[in-house]
Amino acid sequence: MSADADPLTDVRARLDRLESESAIRALVSTYFELCDRLDVAASLEALGALFTDDAAWCGTGARYGAAFGTHQGREAIVAMLGRYQGPPPHFTFNAHFLGSERIVVDGDRARGYWLMLQTSSYAAGTSDLRAARLDLTFERSAAGWRIRRFETCNLFSRPVDRWDDPAPIPLPEP
Numbered sequence: 001m002s003a004d005a006d007p008l009t010d011v012r013a014r015l016d017r018l019e020s021e022s023a024i025r026a027l028v029s030t031y032f033e034l035c036d037r038l039d040v041a042a043s044l045e046a047l048g049a050l051f052t053d054d055a056a057w058c059g060t061g062a063r064y065g066a067a068f069g070t071h072q073g074r075e076a077i078v079a080m081l082g083r084y085q086g087p088p089p090h091f092t093f094n095a096h097f098l099g100s101e102r103i104v105v106d107g108d109r110a111r112g113y114w115l116m117l118q119t120s121s122y123a124a125g126t127s128d129l130r131a132a133r134l135d136l137t138f139e140r141s142a143a144g145w146r147i148r149r150f151e152t153c154n155l156f157s158r159p160v161d162r163w164d165d166p167a168p169i170p171l172p173e174p
Helices: 007-036 044-048 061-068 074-082
Strands: 051-060 070-072 091-106 109-122 127-141 144-160
Touching: 007 044, 007 091, 007 109, 007 127, 007 144, 044 074, 051 061, 051 074, 051 127, 061 144, 070 074, 109 144
Parallel strands: 051 144
Antiparallel strands: 051 070, 091 109, 109 127, 127 144
16 A cells, blocks of 8 residues: 555455445345245245346256256346246255355455255155355445346255154264
């Protein structure tokens, strides 16, 4: 920093970056909370509000590219997600877990990377475990941070018998 530079400029920039990272983290968390409860009562309006008007939602790689494709624009994204609502809802149980987070903020643009684990049971009677790499681009507007591009690429998928095993939980002896 030069001797005549405002000493608060760097602090303000660092604070903006930290607050932006926190807002983006909350935005992504809200997206997955809504997706985990994606039934007939879920608010598609709330889901749509998380995206920019011209956002893209993309399945990438061989498996997710073929399964999901690309949905361009908020309305197309909401329509795609709305198909999971039912009735009956596509999911009887759905939970997303995010890890290995990295968020890079550059002014009013940002990019976020996560590894995601998804546990799902379906109305069709099957259950599976999936892992995916997420690559999201964000844009800040007067309304706050929004998702501009959502990319998900499958790392692995495998069926499971059930999530709620009725066997007792093994505990140490008292």
